[in-house]
Structures are given as C-alpha cells and as structure tokens.
Amino acid sequence: MKFAVQEAGDIVESVGDVTHSHTKEWFAGLIVFGSAVKGGFIPGCSDIDFQLFLDAAAFDADGCLPLTLALEIHRDLAKIDHRPFQYIQCTPTPVQQTVNDNHGPVPGTYRVVRGGLPVAEATAEQLVASARQALAALEPSPEFVRKGLLDHGDGRLERDVRLLCTKVWPVLFHVLTIHSNDPISAWQLPKDRACDALPEDLGLGRRMREFHESVLTHYREERPGPDTALDLIEKGVACLTSAKHWWEQEKPLEDVFGNL
Numbered sequence: 001m002k003f004a005v006q007e008a009g010d011i012v013e014s015v016g017d018v019t020h021s022h023t024k025e026w027f028a029g030l031i032v033f034g035s036a037v038k039g040g041f042i043p044g045c046s047d048i049d050f051q052l053f054l055d056a057a058a059f060d061a062d063g064c065l066p067l068t069l070a071l072e073i074h075r076d077l078a079k080i081d082h083r084p085f086q087y088i089q090c091t092p093t094p095v096q097q098t099v100n101d102n103h104g105p106v107p108g109t110y111r112v113v114r115g116g117l118p119v120a121e122a123t124a125e126q127l128v129a130s131a132r133q134a135l136a137a138l139e140p141s142p143e144f145v146r147k148g149l150l151d152h153g154d155g156r157l158e159r160d161v162r163l164l165c166t167k168v169w170p171v172l173f174h175v176l177t178i179h180s181n182d183p184i185s186a187w188q189l190p191k192d193r194a195c196d197a198l199p200e201d202l203g204l205g206r207r208m209r210e211f212h213e214s215v216l217t218h219y220r221e222e223r224p225g226p227d228t229a230l231d232l233i234e235k236g237v238a239c240l241t242s243a244k245h246w247w248e249q250e251k252p253l254e255d256v257f258g259n260l
C-alpha cells in the first residue's frame with residue numbers, strides 16, 4: 001500500500017493491529033485518510049487520520065466506546081512511533097450512523113487498512129449538500145479564538161492554532177466543492193493544490209494561499225513562537241470571514257449546483 005508520506009506505512013500497519021485486536025467482536029473496517037494519502041503533509045502540524053467502523057453494539061448510550069476499552073486501546077497506541085506525524089487520530093464510528101446520517105469517505109482520498117468499507121463512498125451530490133450546510137453555519141470568528149487570546153502559557157496558544165487549522169482547511173474544500181463542477185476531484189487535492197485551484201480574482205484564494213504559507217512558516221520553527229502563531233490566527237480568521245462573505249453572495253445561485 002503506497003502512501004504520500006513514506007513513514008506512514010508502518011504506522012498504518014500498527015494502528016490496524018491495535019484497533020482490530022481490541023475491537024474484533026464489532027470490527028467492520030479501518031481506513032486511513034488525509035495528508036498521508038493525498039499529500040500536502042506539513043511537518044510539525046499534520047496528524048495521521050483514521051476512521052474505525054464498528055457495529056453499533058460497541059458503543060454506549062452516549063455514542064462512545066466504554067472507558068475500559070478506550071484505555072486499553074490507548075495503552076497500545078502509545079507504543080507506536082507516530083513520527084513524523086504530530087499524533088495519531090482515530091475516530092470510532094458506528095456503521096449504522098454513517099449509513100443513516102453522514103456520507104462516506106470521498107473516493108481517492110482514503111485507503112482501506114483492515115476489513116472493508118462498510119458504507120457507500122460519498123457522491124458529488126452529498127458533498128455539495130454538506131458544503132452548503134457547513135458554509136451556512138460557518139462562524140467567521142470562532143469563540144475559542146476570541147476568548148483564548150487572553151490566556152497565556154502552558155501551550156494554550158499552540159492548541160488554539162491547531163484547532164483553528166482544523167476549522168479552516170475544511171472550509172477551503174467546501175468552497176471548492178461549490179465553486180467546482182467536480183466536487184470529488186476537488187476533495188482529492190492536497191491543501192497546496194486546493195489553494196491554487198481557487199481563482200486569482202477570488203479574494204478568498206489569495207487569503208487561503210497566505211494562510212497556507214503562514215502555517216508552513218509557523219511550523220518550520222523548531223520552537224514556534226507567539227509572533228508566527230498570531231499571524232497564523234489572523235490569516236485564518238481572514239479566510240473564514242472571506243469564505244462567509246463569499247457564501248452570502250453565492251448562496252442565491254445554489255440551485256445551479258443542485259443537479260450535479
């Protein structure tokens with residue numbers, strides 16, 4: 001199995017062994033997705049993403065795995081050398097929930113690690129519907145940023161930076177989904193090429209490219225400091241604000257894209 005990041009192979013194999021051994025009673029499949037598959041890896045920033053599909057019987061009434069089971073899985077995950085990724089992120093998902101409430105993974109953006117894919121892949125129509133919903137609910141200036149900037153120390157600023165990145169990157173792909181005639185191809189792009197895919201005359205395109213460069217600058221530092229972190233936050237919020245403005249202008253035309 002080939003990956004965009006060479007070191008991903010051993011990590012993927014180890015995560016597959018750990019998750020399957022602890023959940024085989026309910027196991028349906030494990031996939032890996034994100035920069036490990038598509039490319040666009042950012043040293044010091046990118047994690048390695050997994051989705052673990054389990055039968056609904058594995059979850060408690062709150063939709064979580066039992067604490068004892070989660071602790072056992074983490075003890076074994078902690079033994080895996082996850083470098084060069086920042087961390088392993090594995091999301092357990094009830095198969096039935098994905099079938100009924102969410103779309104599956106986008107073709108060409110993931111690899112099956114163990115088992116199979118127990119849900120249908122996302123369609124262009126589902127991606128457009130999801131993009132509309134996300135952009136309509138988009139908060140241009142997230143509360144955690146505005147409140148968190150008055151805290152200092154113990155890595156608080158760095159945590160806010162990472163969380164903001166998880167808010168901005170999906171917005172890039174949601175906008176491309178609406179802007180493009182081929183939503184699936186848009187989601188298959190790594191972040192840098194997705195930024196370049198936004199037209200030069202679209203203000204959001206310039207802001208996204210600036211944000212991407214600010215992320216690279218921040219994480220190039222051996223010990224990232226507040227100056228590059230604050231610049232990244234400022235540019236990230238500018239992206240969200242620009243995307244919201246674009247959507248408010250674009251949404252009257254949404255029916256044009258409804259019959260892809």
